[in-house]
Amino acid sequence: MNIAQFVQQSIGRWRSQRSGHNLAFSHFEEVRSTIDIVALDIEDPKVIQLCQSYSIDSAKAISPFRMSWEGESDWDDETLSGSTILVPIPDPDRPNRGKLLREKGYAETMAAIAEYRITDEGTFILDTKYDRAAAEERIWFATPNLRFRVSSIKTSEGTGVLTASFSSEIRSLSDKSSAKEAPESKVVPS
Amino acid sequence: MNIAQFVQQSIGRWRSQRSGHNLAFSHFEEVRSTIDIVALDIEDPKVIQLCQSYSIDSAKAISPFRMSWEGESDWDDETLSGSTILVPIPDPDRPNRGKLLREKGYAETMAAIAEYRITDEGTFILDTKYDRAAAEERIWFATPNLRFRVSSIKTSEGTGVLTASFSSEIRSLSDKSSAKEAPESKVVPS
Numbered sequence: 001m002n003i004a005q006f007v008q009q010s011i012g013r014w015r016s017q018r019s020g021h022n023l024a025f026s027h028f029e030e031v032r033s034t035i036d037i038v039a040l041d042i043e044d045p046k047v048i049q050l051c052q053s054y055s056i057d058s059a060k061a062i063s064p065f066r067m068s069w070e071g072e073s074d075w076d077d078e079t080l081s082g083s084t085i086l087v088p089i090p091d092p093d094r095p096n097r098g099k100l101l102r103e104k105g106y107a108e109t110m111a112a113i114a115e116y117r118i119t120d121e122g123t124f125i126l127d128t129k130y131d132r133a134a135a136e137e138r139i140w141f142a143t144p145n146l147r148f149r150v151s152s153i154k155t156s157e158g159t160g161v162l163t164a165s166f167s168s169e170i171r172s173l174s175d176k177s178s179a180k181e182a183p184e185s186k187v188v189p190s
Numbered sequence: 191m192n193i194a195q196f197v198q199q200s201i202g203r204w205r206s207q208r209s210g211h212n213l214a215f216s217h218f219e220e221v222r223s224t225i226d227i228v229a230l231d232i233e234d235p236k237v238i239q240l241c242q243s244y245s246i247d248s249a250k251a252i253s254p255f256r257m258s259w260e261g262e263s264d265w266d267d268e269t270l271s272g273s274t275i276l277v278p279i280p281d282p283d284r285p286n287r288g289k290l291l292r293e294k295g296y297a298e299t300m301a302a303i304a305e306y307r308i309t310d311e312g313t314f315i316l317d318t319k320y321d322r323a324a325a326e327e328r329i330w331f332a333t334p335n336l337r338f339r340v341s342s343i344k345t346s347e348g349t350g351v352l353t354a355s356f357s358s359e360i361r362s363l364s365d366k367s368s369a370k371e372a373p374e375s376k377v378v379p380s
């Protein structure tokens with residue numbers, strides 16, 4: 001699987017169950033959310049602008065997309081919502097590796113450099129280095145309509161993992177466009 | 191990483207946080223447990239007996255171990271506990287692949303054939319085929335003292351995933367033998 005195929009398979013609306021583990025205190029958090037992943041045009045001004053902000057030629061970008069989410073945690077009553085643009089920049093010299101540009105989130109005070117790779121098994125692994133911490137995200141498809149995602153954050157020395165989370169993301173079957181693409185796949189038995 | 195290294199790294203006492211996702215009903219389950227993984231001697235009569243029950247020459251086995259667990263779920267007040275013996279049988283023709291023999295669990299009415307493989311990334315993937323369902327388990331180390339484990343069960347046709355779960359397993363630092371092996375690794379910051 002290459003990055004274009006991975007993004008293509010991710011396009012759609014997803015119903016997500018996320019469990020957060022606070023490893024120091026053995027706490028659980030439960031979040032239910034809806035995630036929309038929408039393909040963007042390579043010529044979209046926001047894509048070009050994001051590439052420019054990283055001083056990268058936008059001609060090197062492929063399969064840019066917007067991800068937005070709206071969810072509710074059992075920890076507070078606030079609705080968690082947001083949206084970001086993501087732009088893969090494949091490495092011309094190393095197959096299935098590259099950078100992933102992302103709009104700066106409100107939680108990030110500095111630009112983050114994210115490196116992705118896709119394993120032979122089809123697992124997308126994203127490593128993001130921050131000033132004092134490093135995040136790893138692993139995403140893979142159990143079926144065409146079910147994604148799993150494991151995220152973890154460790155100290156920049158790499159020895160201490162602070163939090164981990166697991167999401168199971170089911171394609172929303174009311175999303176007709178994707179149901180049409182994979183008509184024989186069901187996430188849950190009828 | 192080969193199977194002997196993977197088992198060696200798993201030996202010890204682990205404090206586990208497990209989140210179960212029921213995908214059809216969007217339910218969460220939370221389980222806290224303690225897991226003990228103990229190396230067994232290759233000549234242990236129980237190891238030899240388990241190989242015989244699968245008609246496999248026990249000389250082909252390496253790194254057999256016993257896994258026992260004791261935990262509590264937020265779904266009921268019962269203590270979940272059990273113990274099983276696991277015996278890897280490496281495939282002589284395919285590196286980092288093989289079978290994993292397991293004592294029949296009380297939930298299994300028939301022998302299950304489990305096939306493991308270890309990816310280049312060091313992820314241990316175990317596929318178990320039952321009569322009408324298939325289970326996949328992925329285990330990898332985030333640090334020497336932190337294992338992640340994602341399990342999912344799908345229908346035997348492979349299209350419907352019924353449940354998924356995520357465990358973060360922290361090596362219990364009161365287990366002196368393992369702390370001695372990796373003195374500089376901490377799971378949580380001090």
